Amino acid sequence: MPPASRKPASKKPASKKPAGEKQESPPRPRRQTKTPQEPKTREGATSRQPVKTQPTERSGLTESQLKNAANYFYAYHEWMIYLAQSTDHPSPLRQRFDEHLKTDASEVPVLSETFESYDHVNVQRAIDRFLSSRGRKHDLVGVAGSRTMSLSDLIATKALSGLQTGPVDRVNVASGPETVEECVQVGLYFVVDRGNPSILFVRGPDPTCGRQDCMLEVASADPESGRALLGEIRDAIGSDNVFRQKVISFADANVGYASVGPMVFWQRPEIPSDHVVLPEGLLELIERQVFAIAEHRERLLRSGQHLKRGLLLHGPPGTGKTHSVRYLLGKATEHTVVILTGGALRYVRQACALARLLQPAIVVLEDVDLVARHRNYEDDGNPILFDVLNQLDGIADDADIVFVLTTNRADLLEPALAARPGRIDLAVEIPLPGDTERRRLFRLYGERMRVDESVEDEVVRRTAGVTASFIRELVRKSALLAAMGRSSNGKIIVGDAHVTTALDELLAEKSALTRALLGQQSRPDDGSFVASGWL
Numbered sequence: 027m028p029p030a031s032r033k034p035a036s037k038k039p040a041s042k043k044p045a046g047e048k049q050e051s052p053p054r055p056r057r058q059t060k061t062p063q064e065p066k067t068r069e070g071a072t073s074r075q076p077v078k079t080q081p082t083e084r085s086g087l088t089e090s091q092l093k094n095a096a097n098y099f100y101a102y103h104e105w106m107i108y109l110a111q112s113t114d115h116p117s118p119l120r121q122r123f124d125e126h127l128k129t130d131a132s133e134v135p136v137l138s139e140t141f142e143s144y145d146h147v148n149v150q151r152a153i154d155r156f157l158s159s160r161g162r163k164h165d166l167v168g169v170a171g172s173r174t175m176s177l178s179d180l181i182a183t184k185a186l187s188g189l190q191t192g193p194v195d196r197v198n199v200a201s202g203p204e205t206v207e208e209c210v211q212v213g214l215y216f217v218v219d220r221g222n223p224s225i226l227f228v229r230g231p232d233p234t235c236g237r238q239d240c241m242l243e244v245a246s247a248d249p250e251s252g253r254a255l256l257g258e259i260r261d262a263i264g265s266d267n268v269f270r271q272k273v274i275s276f277a278d279a280n281v282g283y284a285s286v287g288p289m290v291f292w293q294r295p296e297i298p299s300d301h302v303v304l305p306e307g308l309l310e311l312i313e314r315q316v317f318a319i320a321e322h323r324e325r326l327l328r329s330g331q332h333l334k335r336g337l338l339l340h341g342p343p344g345t346g347k348t349h350s351v352r353y354l355l356g357k358a359t360e361h362t363v364v365i366l367t368g369g370a371l372r373y374v375r376q377a378c379a380l381a382r383l384l385q386p387a388i389v390v391l392e393d394v395d396l397v398a399r400h401r402n403y404e405d406d407g408n409p410i411l412f413d414v415l416n417q418l419d420g421i422a423d424d425a426d427i428v429f430v431l432t433t434n435r436a437d438l439l440e441p442a443l444a445a446r447p448g449r450i451d452l453a454v455e456i457p458l459p460g461d462t463e464r465r466r467l468f469r470l471y472g473e474r475m476r477v478d479e480s481v482e483d484e485v486v487r488r489t490a491g492v493t494a495s496f497i498r499e500l501v502r503k504s505a506l507l508a509a510m511g512r513s514s515n516g517k518i519i520v521g522d523a524h525v526t527t528a529l530d531e532l533l534a535e536k537s538a539l540t541r542a543l544l545g546q547q548s549r550p551d552d553g554s555f556v557a558s559g560w561l
Contacts, residue, residue, distance in 0.1 A: 117183040117189055117190070118189075118190050118191070119169070119180055119181075119183055119189050119190060119191065120180075120181060120182075120183055122191070122216075123180075123181055123225065123245070126216050126223050126225065127223050127224075127225065127245065127246075127247055128223060128247070129247050131181045131245065132181055132182065134181075134245045134246065134247055135245070135246075135249050135252070136176075136177050136178050136181075136243055136244070136245045137243065137244045137245075137246075137249070137252045137253060137256060138176075138177075138241060138242065138243040138244075139241075139242050139256050139260070140239045140240070140241055140242075141239060141240040141241075141242070141263075142239065142240070142287065142376070143231035143238055143239055143240060143286075143287035143288075144286045144287035144288065144289045145240055145263065146199050146209050146230045146231060146240045146286065146287075147199040147200075147201050147207050147209055147268050147286060148263045148266075148267050148268055148269075149209075149228070149240050149242065149259070149263065150199075150207065150208075150209040150210060150228075151207075151262070151263075151266050151268065152258075152259040152260070152262035152263045152266065153210075153215070153226070153228070153259060155262045155266060156255070156258050156259055156262060157215070157217070161219070161220045162217065162218065162219050162220070163217070163218045164215050164216060164217045164218070165215070165216040166194055166210070166213055166214070166215050166216075167191040167192070167194065167213065167214050167216070168191065168192045168193045168194040168195055168212060168213055168214070169189065169191065169192065169212055169213075169214060170189070170190050170191065170192030170193075171189040171190060171192075172189060173195070173212055173229075173232065173235050174235050174236075174237070175189075176227075176241075176243060177225065177227040177243035177245055178243075180214075180227070181245070191214075194210060194212075194213045195210070195211040195212040195213065196208050196209065196210055196211055197209055197211045197230060199286050200284040200285055200286045200291060201268045201286075202268070202272065202284065202291050203284050203291040203292060203293050204284065205284075206284075207268075209230060210228045210230065211228075211229075211230040211232065212228070212229055212230070213227075213228050214226070214227055214228075215227075215228070217255070219251065219255070222246065222248055222251045223246070223247070224244055224245065224246035224248075224251055224252060224255060225244070225245040225246070226242065226243070226244050226255065227241075227242070227243040227244075227245075228240075228241075228242060229241040229243075231287065242256065242259065244256055264383055267383065267384055269289075269362060269380060269384060270362055270384045271359070271360060271361070271362055271384075272291060272294075272362060272363070273291070273292040273293070273294050273295075273355055273363040273365070274289050274290065274291055274292065274362075274363065274364055274365070274380075275289070275290050275292060275364070275365035275366070275367070275370065276288050276289055276290075276364070276365075276366055276370040276373035276376065276377060277289075277290050277370050288370075288373065292365075294355060294356055294359065294363075295352040295353075295355055295356040296356050297349070297352055297353040297356050299353070300470075301353075301470060302346070302349065302350055302353045303346065303459065303463050303466045303467050303470065303494065304346065304350070304456065304463070305457065305460065305463065308454065308456075309350070309353075311452075311454060312337065312339075312350065312354070312454055313354075313357075315335060315337050315428075315451070315452045316337065316354055316358065316388070316428050316430075317357070317358070319333060319335060319426075320333075320361075320386055320426055320428075323426055327424055332423035332424065333423065333424055333425060333426045333427075334421050334422070334423055334424075334425050334426075334427055335427075335428055335429070335451045335452075336418070336428070336429040336430075336431065336449050336450040336451050336452070337428065337429070337430045337431070337450070337451070337452050337453075337454070338394075338431045338432075338433070338436070338439075338450050338452070338453040338454070339351070339430070339431070339432045339433075339454055339456055340432070340433050340434070340435075340436035340453065340454075340455055340456070341434070341455050341456035341457055341458075342434065342457075342458060342493065343434050343493070343495075344493030344494060344495035344496065345456045345457065345458055345459070345493050345494060346456055346494050347432045347456050348392065348432065349494070350456065351390055351392075351430055351432065354388070354430065355388065355390075358386075358388055360386060361386045361387055361388050361428075362380065362381065362384040362385070362386070362387040362388070363387070363388045363390065364377040364380055364381060364387065364388070364389050364390070365390045365392065366389070366390065366391050366392070367390075367391075367392035367393060368392075368393065368396065371391060371394070371396065371410055371414075372410055372413075374391070374410070374413050374414050374417050375413060375417060377389055377417075378417040378421060378427075381421070381425075381427045382421060382425060382427070385425055385426045385427055386426040386427070387426070387427050387428070388427075388428045388429075388430060389427065389428070389429050389430070390430045390431075390432075391414070391429065391430070391431045391432070392431075392432050393432060393433060393434070394414075394431040394432065394433050394439070395433040395434065395435045395436075395438045395439055415449075418449045429449075429450075431450070436453070436455075458491060458492070458493060459492075459493070459494055459497075461486050461490075463494075464485070464486050464489055464492070464497060465482065465486050467494050467497040467498070468482060468485055468486070468497055468500075468501070469482075471497060471498050471501040471502075472501040472504070472520070472525075474520075475501070475504065475505075475520040475525070476519060476520065476521060477520065477521070477522055477525055478522050480522075481522045481525050481526065484526070484529075485497075485500070485525065485529060488529060488533065489529075496532070499532070500525070500528055500529060500532060503528035503531070503532065504520050504524040504525045504527075504528040505518050505520050505524075507524045507527055507528055508520045508521065508524045511524070
């Protein structure tokens with residue numbers, strides 16, 4: 027049969043909408059699509075030559091078909107870029123911004139304020155307190171698609187940017203030694219404050235995104251309203267601060283502790299006064315410097331006296347300086363305590379800033395000789411020492427702040443520490459325990475031991491020149507020998523022989539290094555102890 031004759035396909039006329047009705051058609055690209063440059067063959071000819079039409083081994087398409095596909099993809103890519111940048115197609119977020127602010131959000135100023143990473147929970151508390159006031163409403167939403175963009179970036183997003191509202195990112199942040207509080211990590215608050223709309227954007231610290239601080243950004247058609255919002259939040263951080271009346275320290279490694287940023291929460295120690303064994307009258311002198319001034323602060327201020335004060339505890343290692351500080355911290359329940367030790371002394375600026383905000387406060391600088399050595403011992407100066415001096419001087423005289431410093435080497439300290447009032451007002455030496463103190467220490471640590479008084483006398487006689495740490499180790503070693511001597515799992519009963527054996531071992535020549543580590547001083551041939559170096 028002869029092949030059927032083909033009729034030319036009839037073109038349907040394009041349907042037209044009635045006059046006056048807007049034609050719905052996608053906008054045309056602003057720039058024409060360019061054809062990609064043709065790859066060259068080995069002979070220098072282009073792939074447009076119709077000699078190579080064999081299918082490729084992998085795709086099964088000819089080079090001409092692949093070239094057409096590439097052109098279509100390039101055109102699609104250009105079209106997507108145009109749509110994303112087109113002002114005629116705002117993102118869903120931008121549309122919501124405009125609707126909430128009742129104006130073009132791109133013309134609204136954005137105010138921002140940065141807070142320390144450890145203030146994240148305080149910022150959240152302040153926001154919650156601000157929004158809970160009567161006459162204020164809000165809606166909290168998350169941002170899906172980006173965790174790094176600022177509020178200005180979100181306002182400028184266009185169509186097909188991939189950004190939209192979503193679940194709110196939240197994170198648990200430590201608010202005490204055993205408590206946590208839920209905080210917004212990334213979230214948008216659409217706020218209406220007595221008829222004035224504003225947008226509050228919260229971004230918490232996120233090291234994975236390179237963000238170390240907590241950031242607040244406010245967009246409001248009325249700039250004064252935005253400034254007032256940030257001001258109220260800032261004031262609330264000071265009045266309802268999670269660190270107030272807490273014991274905290276700065277540290278670089280916080281693994282295993284209740285921490286927020288570089289700060290660690292600690293349980294406030296509870297140490298009875300009879301557990302602090304010092305020479306008579308010494309503990310009362312320390313307490314007067316710390317607590318008596320705080321008790322009479324108002325009367326002292328009216329008489330023109332300053333409240334800021336400094337206390338230096340110095341003496342050989344192991345004599346009870348840190349133990350005395352812990353006693354002070356346990357008794358100062360109304361004070362905020364900030365502890366700096368070792369490498370964390372470089373956080374002295376942040377510690378003093380917290381002390382100013384949360385007074386009455388105690389700032390503890392342990393082993394201050396590590397950073398406050400006499401300038402004659404430093405070749406290139408000591409920037410941390412200058413920070414310490416500046417912070418001591420920068421706090422107002424009427425601030426109820428106590429600086430407590432400890433050191434084993436008072437002879438190495440910079441004299442400028444005590445050159446001005448309010449830096450170091452009182453230096454107290456914590457000496458090696460005398461006979462009376464060693465007897466009290468032995469009874470304190472060995473209160474559960476059954477030891478004859480003659481053995482107690484022998485311990486006091488043979489331990490002249492040792493520290494409190496040595497007495498404590500003596501009692502523990504005695505208990506260990508008693509435990510090893512009985513196979514039962516019952517109560518450990520320490521007798522005279524256990525104490526005598528433990529004392530002989532600790533005082534033996536082979537235990538010289540152990541005694542040095544426990545703070546004991548060296549002993550010459552006459553049997554007395556003299557101060558020496560660490561070993």
